[in-house]
Amino acid sequence: MASEAQRSEIVEPRRGRPRSEASHQAVLDATARLLRASPYEELTVEAIASEAGVSKQTIYRWWKSKAAVVLELMLTGDAEIELVPMPSTGDLRADCLTWIRGMIVEAFRETHVGMARSLVAAGLQGDPGTERLLQQASMWDHGLLAERLREAERAGELREGVDIAAAASAIGDPLIFRMLIGSAPSRGWAESLVDVVLTGLLRPEAGTDRP
Structure with a gap:
């Protein structure tokens, strides 16, 4: 029969994974909010981390740069960087x-x-x-x-x-x-x-x- 410490080691990964996924999504959501408020060149990993409530190390665990975060947002459709409007006149x-x-x-x-x-x-x-x-x-x-x-x-x-x-x-x-x-x-x-x-x-x- 497993000891209390052994049971803790067994279940800990299962408790940690949802938190990791939540942090991953928090970074994406934070980046999308920041892009709506300011241009890309002003975006920084530090700002993303602060907005998401995570550390910079958490961001670099999944992405190599701020560009990689933004690229994921664009590919998934969670953020669209529209430079000019598209009219709808019927033509x-x-x-x-x-x-x-x-x-x-x-x-x-x-x-x-x-x-x-x-x-x-x-x-x-x-x-x-x-x-x-x-x-x-x-x-x-x-x-x-x-x-x-x-x-x-x-x-x-x-x-x-x-x-x-x-x-x-x-x-x-x-x-x-x-x-x-x-x-x-x-x-x-x-x-x-x-x-x-x-x-x-x-x-x-x-x-x-x-x-």
């Missing part, structure tokens, strides 16, 4: 053009380019948890662009069977690539990108005259 092409015109101004500011590079670097660090999220999730499953495309889908404007995440990725990924290389695209390039993607998405009768 999908016009709305996407307005959105991408705003993006080529806002996204290529130095601070946002730095954030994008940090998040990509975090994704390349080889952390098993991050790799699983990258395989299982897509940033483009959610966010303003994906929601506007779903709105068009519900309105019957898109071809049947369109993969919304893939469609949003087709517009968003080229912008991210241009951010990483530090080369802001021209307005004409961005508008052509929208036209190419929407040509494959829209039902023929759903097209509108170009502004």
Whole structure:
């Protein structure tokens, strides 16, 4: 029969694991709150730890950097960093053009380019948890662009069977690539990108005259 000390050793891991999972979620929730209140460049591991009520060592137990925490939030859809609004006028092409015109101004500011590079670097660090999220999730499953495309889908404007995440990725990924290389695209390039993607998405009768 196990002694009291032995029984304590047996059950202690089971009591500790929920606390660890709770701390993990507390860090994610705290990071999401901080990002809503201040820009990414002002975010620090110290601030996250203070907001979450955990130690810095607890954060570094699961993530290698603040970028890795933010990347997990984005991949799980728990935080979305939206740089410009997405209008909803009933004209999908016009709305996407307005959105991408705003993006080529806002996204290529130095601070946002730095954030994008940090998040990509975090994704390349080889952390098993991050790799699983990258395989299982897509940033483009959610966010303003994906929601506007779903709105068009519900309105019957898109071809049947369109993969919304893939469609949003087709517009968003080229912008991210241009951010990483530090080369802001021209307005004409961005508008052509929208036209190419929407040509494959829209039902023929759903097209509108170009502004």
